[in-house]
Amino acid sequence: MDYFLTEEQQMIVDIASQVTDERIIPQRAELDENHTFPREILNEMAQADLFGIPIPEAYGGFGGGCMDIVLAVEQIGRGDVAVGTAFAANFLGSFPIMLSGSEEQKNKYLPEVASGRKFAAFGLTEANAGSDASGIQTTAVLDGDEWVINGTKQWITNGGEADIYSVVAITDRARGPRGASIFILEKGDPGFTFGPKEKKMGIRASSTTELIFKDCRIPKDRIVGRAGTGFITVMKTLDISRPGIASLAVGLAQGALDEAVPYAKQRRQFGKPIIAFQAVQHLLADMAIGIESSRALVYATARHIDAHPKNVSRVSAMCKTCATDMAMKVTTDAVQVMGGYGYMCDYPVEKMMRDAKILQIYEGSNQIQRNVIGQELNREYS
Ligand code: COS
Numbered sequence: 001m002d003y004f005l006t007e008e009q010q011m012i013v014d015i016a017s018q019v020t021d022e023r024i025i026p027q028r029a030e031l032d033e034n035h036t037f038p039r040e041i042l043n044e045m046a047q048a049d050l051f052g053i054p055i056p057e058a059y060g061g062f063g064g065g066c067m068d069i070v071l072a073v074e075q076i077g078r079g080d081v082a083v084g085t086a087f088a089a090n091f092l093g094s095f096p097i098m099l100s101g102s103e104e105q106k107n108k109y110l111p112e113v114a115s116g117r118k119f120a121a122f123g124l125t126e127a128n129a130g131s132d133a134s135g136i137q138t139t140a141v142l143d144g145d146e147w148v149i150n151g152t153k154q155w156i157t158n159g160g161e162a163d164i165y166s167v168v169a170i171t172d173r174a175r176g177p178r179g180a181s182i183f184i185l186e187k188g189d190p191g192f193t194f195g196p197k198e199k200k201m202g203i204r205a206s207s208t209t210e211l212i213f214k215d216c217r218i219p220k221d222r223i224v225g226r227a228g229t230g231f232i233t234v235m236k237t238l239d240i241s242r243p244g245i246a247s248l249a250v251g252l253a254q255g256a257l258d259e260a261v262p263y264a265k266q267r268r269q270f271g272k273p274i275i276a277f278q279a280v281q282h283l284l285a286d287m288a289i290g291i292e293s294s295r296a297l298v299y300a301t302a303r304h305i306d307a308h309p310k311n312v313s314r315v316s317a318m319c320k321t322c323a324t325d326m327a328m329k330v331t332t333d334a335v336q337v338m339g340g341y342g343y344m345c346d347y348p349v350e351k352m353m354r355d356a357k358i359l360q361i362y363e364g365s366n367q368i369q370r371n372v373i374g375q376e377l378n379r380e381y382s
Pocket residue numbers: 122124125130131132133134177178231232235236238239313362363364365368371372
């Protein structure tokens with residue numbers, strides 16, 4: 001389908017697609033098997049200027065919008081959701097600085113991310129605060145000219161690999177969500193260490209660790225925005241980041257269809273290729289319908305966010321939920337089309353099915369997304 005991309009957008013697609021076909025797809029099985037962080041590939045993506053996509057031009061980026069991000073991320077996701085996750089987490093970690101950071105913070109950190117010299121990450125989740133994001137326990141206390149941070153963040157993408165971390169901590173517990181603040185942590189800050197790499201069902205090449213803060217002292221000016229505004233910045237960050245997860249899902253599902261159709265054409269049973277059987281054709285047709293409808297929604301959402309960046313929670317939640325549920329179904333059906341071969345690690349679809357699951361969970365479970373949508377509907381029709 002023609003989505004009327006601009007010349008620049010088509011260029012983003014072409015560059016991301018080339019990295020995917022030439023570098024990611026040939027290596028993805030090995031990266032997954034060995035749980036290897038794809039630093040080399042990410043460095044190449046940085047050299048191709050993909051890291052600068054959403055960073056404003058004033059800070060060394062391309063000044064692109066949500067639509068530009070989803071186009072790049074979709075292509076990377078077509079190759080490997082683990083690489084796509086490691087890539088997109090740089091934007092998740094940078095959005096708080098872009099949205100609420102000081103001029104000094106933007107000048108110091110954003111050019112490093114845009115060039116890919118430094119990787120970024122986002123630290124919100126804790127052992128007892130996942131969906132209940134405002135229930136975090138990590139604290140930050142001002143002591144003279146320094147903040148002292150204590151607590152542990154869990155399941156942080158790019159943990160240990162990133163250099164710059166946007167971390168959420170409580171500065172005033174009595175104020176609930178209005179008592180949370182965001183801080184910029186740098187790898188190497190005293191009292192800041194990492195847990196071991198988690199072993200995961202899927203996206204094994206991406207790094208997931210704890211961030212551990214024990215009397216970690218950072219300069220006073222590392223707070224992002226005013227104290228107490230952190231939760232709102234977190235919510236705004238997730239609103240603009242979730243379409244990226246949706247586009248990973250669209251890419252992943254496209255990758256699964258790209259495996260399933262050629263297989264169905266060459267696999268012969270009962271004297272003919274299995275694609276000649278209507279049962280298989282219908283599975284493939286439903287996969288194609290799901291992918292194209294999700295892609296259309298993701299692009300429409302991204303364009304809406306670029307045109308109207310305020311109050312985008314509902315559209316963002318809708319596209320994340322729709323596309324990631326679709327990707328789970330499409331990758332499961334790709335395994336079904338390929339039968340016993342699909343279940344074997346020799347073919348990529350079993351990995352795709354494992355990778356799909358996290359998309360329904362991270363950056364807000366799809367149940368939380370439905371809450372956000374439902375609550376807005378409740379307000380709209382009151
Ligand atoms: N944009 C701006 N402000 C927002 C917002 C948004 N999208 N969503 C909520 N807020 C504001 C609210 O208006 C409220 O402000 P006031 O204090 O002025 O009333 C404040 O934030 C708290 O909102 P709410 O009461 O809805 O917060 P809850 O604690 O009930 O949180 C949700 C509910 C669902 C919003 C939240 O817990 C959530 O998104 N959870 C999922 C978190 C997540 O994605 N985790 C995964 C992270 S991995 S990267």
